[in-house]
Amino acid sequence: MFDFPFAIGYLWALTFTLIHTDGRARAGMILTDRGEIPTPIFMPVGTQGAVKAVEQRELDELGARIILGNTYHLYLRPGPALIEKAGGLHTFMNWNGPILTDSGGYQVFSLSDLRGISEEGVDFKSHLDGSAHKFTPEKVIDLQRVLGSDIMMVLDECTPYPCEERYAIESNEMTMRWAGRCKNMFERTRPLYGKNQALFAIVQGSTYASIREASTIALVDMGFDGYAIGGLSVGEPTDIMYEMTEVCTTILPQDRPRYLMGVGTPENLLESIECGIDMFDCVLPTRNGRNGLFFTQRGKINIRNAAYAEDFNPIDEECECYTCRTFTRAYIRHLFKAREIMALQLASIHNLAFYLWLCNSARQAILNDCYRVWKSERLNSLSAEVAELTL
């Protein structure tokens, strides 16, 4: 219930203004060289330089303020040489808003044929063609300079769940040293395309509060433009995810953005915003959309359900996206049954619209000092139709 808008832009490659807090929940504004990002924000995932089934002009129309690219995927295909020739990822894909690039650490551990982790870095074989590659902290900074993302991420080891405490400690210590090396490399290099690039650190520590604390303290001590919380939403119970998130946000500085990586469901977003998270990314809205699962203000809809066969209402009465303004549930269900490509387009557009609306509405509630009340109303609505659907 207190406002302290301030910006320490001169020290940082990215300005963050904390506009208002409501409990731990925060409404802020990130300023990059490519535009403003109101927080809390959801970032659509454009792994390979494209948000699946959504055109760039449609992202604009949806009001997407920042999207994700992935260093691992773009490094393997089309490769950094081509993207540098194109003038960076923004020019290559013709998206002029901010881009955050994941370092590729998570994908090396989850997608590739992992050949070994050492202090120096990580050896892996491409999931595309089996070719051998190495990522080091320095290399992923170099690669992200070539991509030209507005927000770069450090290289980290994302521990699986469950994870032995001893392993989590040692892994986190190495992740901290890698973060230091990333920061050094970041300071020794410059953007290639005349726009500032920020660097975010990643807190690890599995489900151990003490390791998470140590990780957070160490990273804050080094000083980064923003802080991500990694290694969550990897199979642990949801309440442990919230607990770990709160351990981190309690320590993280108020004047820097916080990003909870790879999270999550609408419910996850609302709870994490209450813990003080500002930024989210997740493939859930687009991936679920492609499977016919729509998020609405009144719960989830599996459009293949026979209940929608003759339903001439929009997916979500209250949504203003192209899909909801234009088409009925019956028509969209037909597109899914007939395996029409447009089904994937319309579903992705709507689910992204929903996630962006959810974050924007959360922000309004924070600004109005009614976040908790708003959140519990939302959670009730979100679960209502899910129950209905089990009939």
Next chain:
Amino acid sequence: MFDFPFAIGYLWALTFTLIHTDGRARAGMILTDRGEIPTPIFMPVGTQGAVKAVEQRELDELGARIILGNTYHLYLRPGPALIEKAGGLHTFMNWNGPILTDSGGYQVFSLSDLRGISEEGVDFKSHLDGSAHKFTPEKVIDLQRVLGSDIMMVLDECTPYPCEERYAIESNEMTMRWAGRCKNMFERTRPLYGKNQALFAIVQGSTYASIREASTIALVDMGFDGYAIGGLSVGEPTDIMYEMTEVCTTILPQDRPRYLMGVGTPENLLESIECGIDMFDCVLPTRNGRNGLFFTQRGKINIRNAAYAEDFNPIDEECECYTCRTFTRAYIRHLFKAREIMALQLASIHNLAFYLWLCNSARQAILNDCYRVWKSERLNSLSAEVAELTL
């Protein structure tokens, strides 16, 4: 080189004005209750109530003036009952421009498990679930009344190539009797949604000029809103296709539109326009697009070709579509290599833009009395880069 603009609207469910001729080539204007259609025109194919990978607003943006729907597919899925409840196909798919529906005859013969043709109609099993169905001339009119298409097609038997003369004669005689039954049914029924619906006949006769002549004369004698030429582009040599087309257009009345079904390549369109054809439909632009083959004003491009890996030009310098205004060949090639859904969207948009541009440019050339010169320039350009690509 003579103008005779006239319209006999009061007799017909559709007005056709022949604005100008240049040799046999014609520039005209079809007027339906849902809008004007300048001819020559290409009609994007929306078989199942959706043009594959292209949103309805994108069809508008492309300047599509009429699209196709298919009675066979829509009858099987989602079924006429649902479309009637929706208020017709236009409302169901939210496309407010004109729609032409194929009668389903062609699909019954090409897609379904055909169980028998008799004077009464055709028995078939669905390609989706094997269920048994029957189409009669009367039934396809009924179905198209339910769809509410602006232009309906008669039921015909599309003979394969090659085809014995005896079979072609007997098949055509039955197709003529079916056309008569369709016309009777058409006259005994009314539109369901308050908009006029026209009925086009289909000339058959395989590759036999005498049967084509007989077929055309018989249908013109019955009197239809327009005349289609069917049973071509089914494997016969191209020059036979043009020859058969010209046999028909020589006999067909000047004051009614002519539609060459399922044709074809850009070259086929240009030659057929010279024979006096007004309307075309084909899956080629969208299907080829989905395979990475782009049509341009300077020839075809297979975007997977390594030559385009670092090509930062648009697909077609001279094209004004979203794809060409926004993205490079290198980026689109990456989308195809990475199997991104957006590749299919961008390719479909561009290839439809090309086909629509081609017909529109042909129309301008006819109006300027320079069709033959323009056509030969076009044919040279179209074949130029194809040669280059074989290097």
